[in-house]
Amino acid sequence: MTTGREADLAAVEAVNTAFYAAMEEGDFDRLEDLWLDDGATGISCVHPGWPVLTGHGEVLRSYALIMAHTDYIQFFLTDVRVSLAGDTALVTCTENILSGGPAEDGAELGPLVGQLVVATNAYRRTPEGWRIWSHHASPVIAEADAGTPPAAPDDDTGPSI
Numbered sequence: 051m052t053t054g055r056e057a058d059l060a061a062v063e064a065v066n067t068a069f070y071a072a073m074e075e076g077d078f079d080r081l082e083d084l085w086l087d088d089g090a091t092g093i094s095c096v097h098p099g100w101p102v103l104t105g106h107g108e109v110l111r112s113y114a115l116i117m118a119h120t121d122y123i124q125f126f127l128t129d130v131r132v133s134l135a136g137d138t139a140l141v142t143c144t145e146n147i148l149s150g151g152p153a154e155d156g157a158e159l160g161p162l163v164g165q166l167v168v169a170t171n172a173y174r175r176t177p178e179g180w181r182i183w184s185h186h187a188s189p190v191i192a193e194a195d196a197g198t199p200p201a202a203p204d205d206d207t208g209p210s211i
Contacts, residue, residue, distance in 0.1 A: 055134065062132050062139040062173055065180045069171065070125040070145075076117050082110055086174050086181040093182070098167055098189040121160060122150040137175035138183075145169050145187065166190040 065084060072081040086093055087106060095109045096102050097116070103109050126146040133140045145167040151160040172184040 058134055058139070058175075059132050062134070062141060062180050063130070065173065065182075066130070066132075066141045066143075066171055067127075069182060069185075070127065073113070073117075074124055078110075078114060078117055081113055084182050085109065086176065086183045088174075088176060091174065091183065094184045094186075096186040096188075098165075098187050120149055120151065121153065122148075122162070124148045139173040139175075139180065141169075141171045141173070143169055143171075144190075 069081070069084050072078075072084065085106065092104055093106060093109050094102055094104045095112060097112060100112070103112050124147070126148075128144045128146060130141065130143040133142075145165075147165040147167060148162055149165070150162045153160045167187045167189055169185065169187040171182060171186075173180045174183045
């Protein structure tokens with residue numbers, strides 16, 4: 051028997067999967083439908099290397115730009131964890147991204163690039179189901195030994211430039 055909590059966990063994981071599928075398929079309308087739009091709650095998004103984007107106009111425009119300039123993108127999600135707190139859910143995951151830009155010299159697809167990104171996606175329960183409230187993604191700069199966090203900067207290195 052499925053409990054309400056188990057059903058919520060499954061629903062949040064499903065909408066998180068749908069978010070990435072919409073990006074892969076270039077389905078802007080589906081992506082737009084997944085974002086919270088209750089008229090009262092602001093949404094936000096941080097793409098790797100971008101400033102914080104707020105509001106539907108800025109956030110959705112960023113996805114339209116990404117989709118327009120990316121011929122191919124595929125997400126392999128790992129380390130997916132879902133946490134629930136009432137009508138709010140957080141999903142943390144690692145985005146293993148493979149993407150390609152415009153083709154050059156008559157090629158079918160441009161050069162493919164791999165990227166490793168960690169993401170936190172916040173969701174809110176609405177009458178229409180779970181919707182994305184915030185997406186924050188940060189690039190993983192370098193891999194440390196498994197289970198070892200990156201070293202903290204040395205306090206005695208002198209002034210930084």
